Amino acid sequence: MAVYLFYFLVFPGLIFMAAAGGLLSWFDRKITARVQFRKGPPLLQPFYDFFKLLLVKETILPAQGSGFVFLLAPLLAVFGAAMAGLFILLPLFNIETGFRGDVIVIFYLLTLPSFSYIIGSLASGNPLAAVGASREMKLIISYELTFLLVVAAVIMKSGQKFDLDSIIAAQQAGSPFIGSISGVLLFIAGVFCIQAKLGLVPFDMPEAEAELASGIYIEYSGPPYAMIRLAKYIMLFILPAFIVALLMNGMTNGTGILWLILKIVAIVLLVTLIRNTNPRLKIRQASSFFLLWMNLLVVIAIVLAAFGL
């Protein structure tokens, strides 16, 4: 029992994921700054932001709306992200094997942060937050099917294995799934899905600083906003880790840990570059992008995978 608590809270759980996610968030901001020929923030900037929000700032509850749900939603977001991260990282680091069907559980837990942002922003009673929440809902409807199809295709490629450990083992016994044509197509679709899940440009319309003034996060201040930042840091770490586990061979023995870090950083770099070279889409464009084009791509990948390509 105590060892599971250690897994959840320390390694590879909450504290480790928060630290790794904070460093990746710094990497993201630094690359953004370098793309714009700026100098960028110092290394520990995400942690300064987090502790400032957590320790210094005051919490303001909205006058109209439900304060309890408003405060509970960020905790739910952190819980969902940490729990999903735990199920991803335990097999990835070869600590525990997980259980049968944990890919499905991970898939559901990964949607929990987005759902809790919706619940929290609707509980605040702010009209701009409501607009942001409705956009987030439409975005979820758009990308979840694609993400589910990506997971399904990976399950098919691994020979009907429903747990992450067997999927990684199947890749290490054969070749990484990204080495095939269908794997490349799945990787493209998967990267766009995590872009939308992270709420980064071009899919940041729920947040939309210019028009909605931070949209779904508009009413959050102080410690609850710190929790939202924490959930975002964790998601920035575990979603690339999930892609690495599904498509890119996981972690091999020996120097595998270095390769694992390199792969995760490479995916974050890709996401950051997409974010910096694209404008924000309209919600309708994002919907048709996922529902039509990305789904088409994944279906082609599934057909190719059925022929063993």
Place this chain on the structure above:
Amino acid sequence: MGFKEFCFRKSLWVFHFGGASCNNCDIEIIDCLTPRHDLERFGILLVGSIRHADVLLVNGSINRRDKDRLLDLYNQAPKPLLVVAIGACGCTGGIFAEGNTFAGPVDKIIPVDAYIPGCPPKPEAIISGIVKLAGKKG
């Protein structure tokens, strides 16, 4: 300087309130965030919502309509909040000080922590003011 103060001064998020400005101060504030001056190296970000703000930048002459908005914003912001008055209009009223619609310089409406005079102040002056402000709280 404790840990809390250290984190606070390393991560000042800025909300920009432009009163009845002639727009020159606004442009100089935006200049601070451009590649040449890059305020993000001090951890300073421009945020969209007052609930996330640590610093309220006020520029332009505050007329009678702006006064209520400014008070609203100040009351909605989570404390601790630093207020910076930028430009001649924000600090004293400048050439509008005797105007009919003028509702007083910023410090008559809300408490101000730093004044950055100039018409408009250079980006270097704004950066210097904000860095000094971050040092003062420490």
